[in-house]
Amino acid sequence: MKSFIRRWVFPNSSREYLRRYNQAFAAETEPGMRVLDAGAGEQPYRPFFDHCTYESADFEMVDKPYARSTYVCDLADIPTEDNLFDRIVFNQVLEHIPEPDKVLAELYRVTRPGGRIICTCPFYYEEHEKPYDFYRYTQFAHRHIFARAGFEIDRLEWLEGYFGTLGYQFQTMAHRLPASPSRYLKKPWWPVLFWPLLLLVKGSAALLAALFYRLDLACKITDRGHPKNYVILARKPA
Ligand SMILES: C[S@@+](CC[C@H](N)C(=O)[O-])C[C@H]1O[C@@H](n2cnc3c(N)ncnc32)[C@H](O)[C@@H]1O
Structure with missing residues (x-):
């Protein structure tokens, strides 16, 4: 019943756009590549990466269900060597990080040169997973902090439209x-x-x-109003 309501009564376009962006990101990830889902929670996008070596990291501090993490750790200190991952999946986590520069620097460290990251992050959304909810970012803040960590942004756009x-x-x-x-x-x-x-x-x-x-879902308007989320596709320079 719940999934019927979710799908047909409240189709929640954000969930659908999150699915589409992550699926597209996975589709351009080559078989066997190593993927880190950073702040993976229940790992909703894991099935998209079945053709890859999928690992996950989460601090598992919120009172909610978690899938089993490869690394139970703070994202500011991931217990792996440098340049290990070809792809980083980083959905709906950045707003929960008290010191984003540290975590982006850490994600940069574990990404191999030429490797890519997808980040989605709310701009207009209620406080959640309290008390671990610290910031909302404008597109300019994203540009600033990703560049400061060393990433080059390929695309930065509204996840969903104003509707x-x-x-x-x-x-x-x-x-x-x-x-x-x-x-x-x-x-x-x-x-x-x-x-x-x-x-x-x-x-x-x-x-x-x-x-x-x-x-x-029928018509994504992005030149009026404001987005609920941004999506950032970036890379570590080769
Ligand atoms: C809103 S959930 C998103 C989960 C998943 N990425 C998704 O898209 O469904 C945020 C996740 O980030 C994790 N998280 C928050 N702060 C963290 C930190 N400092 N280190 C590791 N994980 C963290 C939380 O435990 C939670 O699972």
Whole structure:
């Protein structure tokens, strides 16, 4: 039921674009190449790298399910030699890193010359995996910190379009608006009005979320509004 709702009612365009970008990154990764999934969590993109030697690193400090990590470590100190990995997969992790320069320098160290990295990172997203949620980055911040670590950026773009950001905002409204009349007003007549109003507002928000997520998949608008995530494709110079 949950996956039916996810797929058909709230298709969540970010999840779909994350899948597409990672799949494309995996498709241009040659068989046998060595891949590090840095901050891998449940390793959602691991199946895309079945043709490679896949390893993962995560500090496993958040109260949530983890897939088994190759390295249980802080990404600022990965226990491997230099220049080991052909590809680094770094999804939705950078915002959780208190000292990003250290981690990018470490990822640079373990990447072989000519090796590539995919990084996705939220720009507009609620605080999550607390208390390990430190920053939101503009595109200019990404350029700055990746260049400072030594990476050359091939592409930096919006992960999803503005409709995706709107879909997310309406989804949040549908899920998070308090459903208790006393949170808004303390009048004896208020509950009578409140329930139909809440149903109308939450129902409309849910419908608009589904609509905007679908629109985002059909038509990715990136020259208006603001993105929910950025995606960065970069390389360590050969
Ligand atoms: C939002 S999750 C993303 C997981 C996975 N990459 C994905 O796309 O589903 C962030 C992950 O980064 C890991 N993480 C956060 N800070 C870390 C650190 N300093 N060192 C290692 N892992 C870290 C967390 O444990 C978590 O699994």
